[in-house]
Amino acid sequence: MSNANPPILIHATSVALGARVRRFGGIEGFGVLLTGESGSGKTDVALRLIAEGGLLISDDQTALSADGTFLFAESISSIVGQMELRGIGIIKLDHAAKTPIALVVKLDPSAAPERLPEPALYSPPAPLKATRPPGLVTLHPFEPSTTAKITAAAAAMISGNFVAGVAP
Numbered sequence: 390m391s392n393a394n395p396p397i398l399i400h401a402t403s404v405a406l407g408a409r410v411r412r413f414g415g416i417e418g419f420g421v422l423l424t425g426e427s428g429s430g431k432t433d434v435a436l437r438l439i440a441e442g443g444l445l446i447s448d449d450q451t452a453l454s455a456d457g458t459f460l461f462a463e464s465i466s467s468i469v470g471q472m473e474l475r476g477i478g479i480i481k482l483d484h485a486a487k488t489p490i491a492l493v494v495k496l497d498p499s500a501a502p503e504r505l506p507e508p509a510l511y512s513p514p515a516p517l518k519a520t521r522p523p524g525l526v527t528l529h530p531f532e533p534s535t536t537a538k539i540t541a542a543a544a545a546m547i548s549g550n551f552v553a554g555v556a557p
Contacts, residue, residue, distance in 0.1 A: 396452035396463065397514050400424075402431040403451045403462035405485035406543055407442030415544025420446055420488040422453075422462055422511075422523065425496035430530025432472060434496060437536045444485040448472040455517040459489040490523045492543040496530040508551065524551050 405420040421438070423431040432448055439445055447464035448471065454461045463486065464470070470484040493511040509525040524546040528535050545551040 396454040397517060398450055398452050398465065399514065400427075400449065401451045401462075402435045402448050403446035403488070403490070404435045404438045404443040405446055405488045406438070406491075406540060407444065409442045410540055410544045410547070413541045413544035414550065415491070415540075415547040418489070419491035419543060419547050420462055420485065421539055421543050422451060422460075422490050422493045423496055424493060425530070429496045429498055431496055432474065434494070434530050434535060434539070436472070436474065438539065439482065441536055441540070445470065445472055445482045446485045446488050453490075453513060453517060454487070455513060455519045457518060458520050460511070460513050460517065460519045460523055461487050462490050463487040491546040492539065493523045493525045494539055494542075495525065495527040497527055498530060500527050500529050502526075502528055 402423045403420055408417055410417060423434055425431055446462050447468065450465055450468060451462045452465055464484065470481050471479050472482055473479050510522045511525040513519060524542060526542055528538060
């Protein structure tokens with residue numbers, strides 16, 4: 390099923406996850422969408438995910454689309470392969486093309502993540518619709534384990550093992 394609607398531009402950074410996602414039982418080919426206020430750590434977390442084997446999809450502005458099943462992220466042409474690093478400037482990176490999104494992460498520097506949050510799914514902006522919407526989690530961007538948590542949660546979404554809120 391094709392979505393005839395044009396992509397919707399949102400303030401978010403997106404990264405395609407690399408082979409590291411397999412360590413958590415996921416498969417390659419999916420990405421994460423990092424949301425949050427300006428200065429909340431989106432680019433910082435994306436940079437760490439890229440250093441761990443991911444590929445930039447888009448920094449700061451991400452175009453979202455849907456095919457009826459998945460939500461997809463891609464870059465707009467004016468910023469493809471570019472990332473702005475505070476204190477450094479704009480750098481060029483290898484980048485991923487349009488990628489299905491497994492997880493949306495709301496980054497909040499004031500957040501104390503819940504131990505066992507209720508499962509949540511991301512609701513894409515109208516008129517986009519996805520029968521397999523990405524999971525949604527809120528994380529503190531500057532904890533050392535943030536990128537590992539993101540990779541593990543995305544792998545769980547990809548493999549159907551996302552059971553947030555259920556004690557082991």
